[in-house]
Amino acid sequence: MASHVRSLALALSVALVSVAASAADEKPKVPSMQEILDASPKSDWRTLDPDRTLYMQLPAGRVVIELAPTFAPQHAANIRTLAKEGYWDGLFVIRSQDNYVAQWGDAEEDAAKQRSRGSAKTKLPAEFERKAAGVPFVELPDSDGWAPEVGFSDGFPAARDPKSGTAWLAHCYGMVGAGRDVAADSSDGTSLYAVTGQSPRMLDRNITLVGRVVQGIELLSVLPRGTGPLGFYEDPKQYVPITSVKLASTVPEAERAKIELLRTDSKTFATVVESRRNRRDEWYKRPAGHIDLCNVPLPVREAK
């Protein structure tokens, strides 16, 4: 009981944790998110394609990134090449701006002294959006002010505009993008960032998103904030070393992440979304009847 007291007294919300059975007296018992997931068929889960998965090894552990070639084919291809050739090995996380992003890449300011891109391209087109035709899209019932339609495309938060017939990825927590200069086509995938705060949706369609952190975002989100402009670390001693960034397909199978992701086109996912739009567990007194794209959980579990 003591542990119930604590978990209830201090709990704000229940995420991936079952509601304590003893607490479900007043209202009819509704399934928790964990119970919904536990009841899901195996077919509602997918594994990562090792040829579009990156492992970024930091001192504190491994960050797993799923690339999004459907939306950023040229960036994804370049990043694969860079990873295969060890471009980031020994480079650093050089920026951590509170409530915004962590960013990694070459800290060298002088282009002539920067690390070679090897056989990767040094020039890519902007991949801010694409034709919506042919893009899988499960629309969220709720809209927001940033886009006419929002939803999920093969696990990624995304948006669409029926008028222009375009689709794009959305800047939710954990999304990974390619830093660029003022010119729209100035990113080459060498400088990457992950969103570690309130979703900066104003960046949507202004920069190329290349994927999402599916495991280990907390290794980036806890990094000390840089004290320079934009959260850059002012002292190179503060840089966080990147041991390596590898394409999962180049890593021995035994060393690969054994995780599964809930398919966003599955019935279980639709049930999860509805359960989060209207929280019915007894802690909630007023279900919102709404959810923002970037508040929707994207469940990941150890492979079964």
Added chain:
Amino acid sequence: MASHVRSLALALSVALVSVAASAADEKPKVPSMQEILDASPKSDWRTLDPDRTLYMQLPAGRVVIELAPTFAPQHAANIRTLAKEGYWDGLFVIRSQDNYVAQWGDAEEDAAKQRSRGSAKTKLPAEFERKAAGVPFVELPDSDGWAPEVGFSDGFPAARDPKSGTAWLAHCYGMVGAGRDVAADSSDGTSLYAVTGQSPRMLDRNITLVGRVVQGIELLSVLPRGTGPLGFYEDPKQYVPITSVKLASTVPEAERAKIELLRTDSKTFATVVESRRNRRDEWYKRPAGHIDLCNVPLPVREAK
């Protein structure tokens, strides 16, 4: 030039930093947020009322919290009493859940062994919302799906419902609330949390918000994530000690935070909001024409 290359090549967005002059060739120069702030009259800024300001001293520094008695008068009063009597001194931050909240208070699960509330009340009403009448409110031009109207009330993100005639505070990054049990009126202000991730607006009107971190949120947002359910630290050795939580008015004036906050009912703030709704600096290729309540910056500066 080298430093320009870096600040531009890696910049995602410009926050509180002027656009490098050399980069403003293509488009007409628009004032940066910093330039807007620099041009503001002194009267558009306010200082904190020391009788509604908390200083939470952590090993890494001081977190400054502004209380919101307009919305949570009884919680604010109780928290003032608790702070005056040193309730939190020597207690701990006991929870850090990624992309959600950090929480502090008494880790003791057994009510009989918990720290005494001293002369503070042990029972308070829920203060989830209040009558909108008499509440200052500057409406944001954009709406969202969580509330009929959103805006700012004396520096706090807030919402209103004209139909019910109620107003409430909104769960944006940095907001501070009072943890509760299943019963709506089970919070007494001893267990507090701060939002450190994507705004969990589904909590609005489900729990009492008591204020906002106006300085030092990054001391909470970088805390290692707890590995227990809901991000609680599993090992007491992981607890982050709270040296003290003091009401600013009980601290010698020389030791008080010398900061000013931009008034959210000022012309300058309206200009800031509009400049962020439509980013016109040349880095942005597509101004959003929209901003979410929780994306609006709430400028704080050293007192001048």
